[in-house]
Amino acid sequence: MSTVPILKIEKLSNSFPGVKALADVNFTLRKGEIHGLMGENGAGKSTLIKVVTGLYRKDTGGGIFFEDKLFEAHSPMEATKSGISTVYQEINLIPNLSVAENIFLGRQPIRRGMIDWKEINARAETALKKLDIHIDLTKPLSSYSIAIQQMVSIARALDISAKILILDEATSSLDAAEVEQLFSVMRKLKSEGLSIIFITHFINQIYEISDRITVLRNGKLVGEYETSTLPRVELIARMLGKELVEFQYKAPERLRGEKKSPNKVFLQVRSMERRGSISAFDLDICKGEVLGLAGLLGSGRTEIARLLFGIDKPERGNTLLDGKRISISSPKKAIENNFGFCPENRISEGIIPELTVRENIILALQAKNGVFKYLSRKRQEEIADRYIKALNIITPTADQITKNLSGGNQQKVIVARWLASNPRFLILDEPTRGIDVGTKAEIQQLILSLSRKGMAILFISSELEEMIRCCQRIAVLRDRCKIAELTGKQIDQKVIMRTIAEG
Numbered sequence: 254m255s256t257v258p259i260l261k262i263e264k265l266s267n268s269f270p271g272v273k274a275l276a277d278v279n280f281t282l283r284k285g286e287i288h289g290l291m292g293e294n295g296a297g298k299s300t301l302i303k304v305v306t307g308l309y310r311k312d313t314g315g316g317i318f319f320e321d322k323l324f325e326a327h328s329p330m331e332a333t334k335s336g337i338s339t340v341y342q343e344i345n346l347i348p349n350l351s352v353a354e355n356i357f358l359g360r361q362p363i364r365r366g367m368i369d370w371k372e373i374n375a376r377a378e379t380a381l382k383k384l385d386i387h388i389d390l391t392k393p394l395s396s397y398s399i400a401i402q403q404m405v406s407i408a409r410a411l412d413i414s415a416k417i418l419i420l421d422e423a424t425s426s427l428d429a430a431e432v433e434q435l436f437s438v439m440r441k442l443k444s445e446g447l448s449i450i451f452i453t454h455f456i457n458q459i460y461e462i463s464d465r466i467t468v469l470r471n472g473k474l475v476g477e478y479e480t481s482t483l484p485r486v487e488l489i490a491r492m493l494g495k496e497l498v499e500f501q502y503k504a505p506e507r508l509r510g511e512k513k514s515p516n517k518v519f520l521q522v523r524s525m526e527r528r529g530s531i532s533a534f535d536l537d538i539c540k541g542e543v544l545g546l547a548g549l550l551g552s553g554r555t556e557i558a559r560l561l562f563g564i565d566k567p568e569r570g571n572t573l574l575d576g577k578r579i580s581i582s583s584p585k586k587a588i589e590n591n592f593g594f595c596p597e598n599r600i601s602e603g604i605i606p607e608l609t610v611r612e613n614i615i616l617a618l619q620a621k622n623g624v625f626k627y628l629s630r631k632r633q634e635e636i637a638d639r640y641i642k643a644l645n646i647i648t649p650t651a652d653q654i655t656k657n658l659s660g661g662n663q664q665k666v667i668v669a670r671w672l673a674s675n676p677r678f679l680i681l682d683e684p685t686r687g688i689d690v691g692t693k694a695e696i697q698q699l700i701l702s703l704s705r706k707g708m709a710i711l712f713i714s715s716e717l718e719e720m721i722r723c724c725q726r727i728a729v730l731r732d733r734c735k736i737a738e739l740t741g742k743q744i745d746q747k748v749i750m751r752t753i754a755e756g
């Protein structure tokens with residue numbers, strides 16, 4: 254790897270009303286390196302990228318140098334044309350267009366005044382082959398999983414002869430195998446001289462793939478490090494801005510393991526089935542219990558959650574709630590019975606971007622109370638403040654418009670909404686995705702304290718570590734089938750992985 258810089262950022266600042274998102278930040282990307290950009294939610298990572306790619310304006314002063322020349326893009330399109338391509342966590346493609354059309358969106362090759370479909374399909378196929386993806390390119394994008402859609406946006410970014418590829422949390426919805434697949438492509442591209450900026454909250458991924466790491470905190474540069482000489486605890490301490498000692502002292506120990514007498518079964522599901530979605534399963538959920546659903550992407554975890562909450566309808570099976578037959582035939586019915594559901598796709602299914610942080614947080618509680626029992630402004634403020642503190646939501650005030658928060662902080666708002674609604678039964682689908690290491694631990698603590706107070710919780714996560722820390726019982730799914738239930742000593746990384754793999 255060369256030490257020649259391809260991108261140099263000097264004293265870059267960026268301000269929003271009430272927020273200094275970046276303050277005099279320096280950053281250097283070398284040619285042919287993979288550079289991790291790390292920091293807590295709201296640290297300024299995405300803002301840095303958005304300034305470089307022309308989505309945001311920098312404050313006066315400071316400069317961006319691309320291949321030694323002063324660089325200023327006025328739009329992401331312009332940045333892309335100059336060779337800087339970005340892939341974000343949110344997939345911003347068009348679901349009902351075909352895969353091939355999406356790869357060439359806005360830049361279809363034209364021949365004799367007509368869109369050249371043959372060329373599009375051939376080039377799309379080559380682009381996806383590079384990523385080892387073999388799918389029908391003529392099908393609509395929406396017919397594929399989020400992971401495949403993410404790969405398609407990466408293929409799109411790579412088709413334009415990029416010199417710099419920026420991945421802003423692009424791996425957050427990929428499973429382990431897909432991440433590996435992407436990493437091998439990244440290594441290959443790196444060997445061909447591509448420079449990559451990689452943003453993630455997964456510490457393991459950063460150590461596996463990056464050459465160097467830059468850490469931001471509160472919009473300021475903390476430092477630039479060689480990955481191989483930076484111990485993990487030190488990286489985390491740098492990100493959180495805590496002394497190493499303090500951090501290690503506070504490092505939460507294993508949270509589970511409180512031996513409890515078996516609780517009363519709250520929800521009892523028998524032979525529930527929906528063809529093509531999930532095979533017949535039984536499930537008991539107890540009061541005060543955190544029950545985990547483990548399995549790979551597409552194994553049926555979210556499908557179970559949707560059935561339990563009445564979003565999808567089962568073809569057969571029955572449900573007992575507190576021992577009485579009930580049919581949760583719609584989300585409305587679920588909410589009437591005091592169920593809550595924090596969905597996986599929070600940005601599209603949960604957040605109302607134009608509402609303030611406070612309004613978003615109290616939404617579910619207000620809905621539950623009904624329009625005639627309006628929460629007083631004071632009560633709203635108390636609840637919002639409590640969760641802003643508890644989940645460390647970075648915002649100038651509770652009255653900030655939610656869409657102005659960083660990605661991870663928007664997610665915290667939705668998690669806060671469901672925690673605040675105080676349901677009897679709460680389904681959390683990937684509640685800590687995109688959330689930084691510090692707050693992740695806070696959320697896990699909150700989940701456990703709610704369960705201690707009697708809430709029944711169904712917890713879905715792709716990160717086994719957090720499942721192990723939080724769950725008293727884990728149901729394992731594979732190929733849309735519930736194949737096992739683990740308790741006690743079986744709640745162990747190796748056992749879970751083996752069960753997922755072999756049944």
Ligand SMILES: Nc1ncnc2c1ncn2[C@@H]1O[C@H](COP(=O)(O)OP(=O)(O)OP(=O)(O)O)[C@@H](O)[C@H]1O
Nearest residue numbers: 269274294295296297298299300657658659660661
């Ligand atoms: N359009 C905007 N208006 C107002 N404030 C903004 C805007 N965009 C970003 N900010 C603020 O700038 C700060 C940095 O946000 P940024 O999105 O860069 O964080 P991040 O490091 O990418 O965090 P995350 O890990 O959550 O994605 C945050 O405090 C955020 O609220």
Ligand SMILES: [Mg+2]
Nearest residue numbers: 298299659660
């Ligand atoms: Mg971000």
